[in-house]
Amino acid sequence: MRASKTQTVPPRLEAVRRRFKQWRRxxxxxxxxxxxxxxxxxxxAEAYGVSATAxxxxxxxxxxxxxxxxxSASRSKVAAPANGAMFVELPATARTGIAECILEIEDVxxxxxxxxxxxxxxxxxxxxxxxxxxxx
Numbered sequence: 001m002r003a004s005k006t007q008t009v010p011p012r013l014e015a016v017r018r019r020f021k022q023w024r025r026x027x028x029x030x031x032x033x034x035x036x037x038x039x040x041x042x043x044x045a046e047a048y049g050v051s052a053t054a055x056x057x058x059x060x061x062x063x064x065x066x067x068x069x070x071x072s073a074s075r076s077k078v079a080a081p082a083n084g085a086m087f088v089e090l091p092a093t094a095r096t097g098i099a100e101c102i103l104e105i106e107d108v109x110x111x112x113x114x115x116x117x118x119x120x121x122x123x124x125x126x127x128x129x130x131x132x133x134x135x136x
Contacts, residue, residue, distance in 0.1 A: 013048060013056050016040045020057050033059070042068050101125060105132055 045053040045068045054061040103115040
């Protein structure tokens with residue numbers, strides 16, 4: 001005899017499933033899913049996967065996947081990481097030299113080194129940094 005598998009639905013997914021159920025009871029036939037419900041579904045798809053979310057909410061897999069992919073693409077263009085750090089790519093210029101640079105290095109034992117450099121080229125600075133750290 002086979003044991004039946006009971007799937008437990010996470011509380012967040014269950015809450016949105018209830019919102020969809022309520023909307024389906026009160027909607028006009030043929031009306032589109034409201035954007036706030038789609039936004040909630042996309043958030044869940046990011047957390048639990050498109051397939052599981054689509055089947056739990058009763059929405060079209062491909063529509064949900066498309067919306068999730070669009071959100072990911074737009075967020076990756078402008079979003080900063082949660083810690084606030086952001087990488088900004090600067091366009092290369094004709095001049096690669098750095099007018100003045102102070103290089104401060106501290107190791108785990110507390111030893112410190114400070115080097116002040118003037119008119120150094122960026123590749124030379126990178127090579128100097130690697131050699132000071134012992135990186136090949």
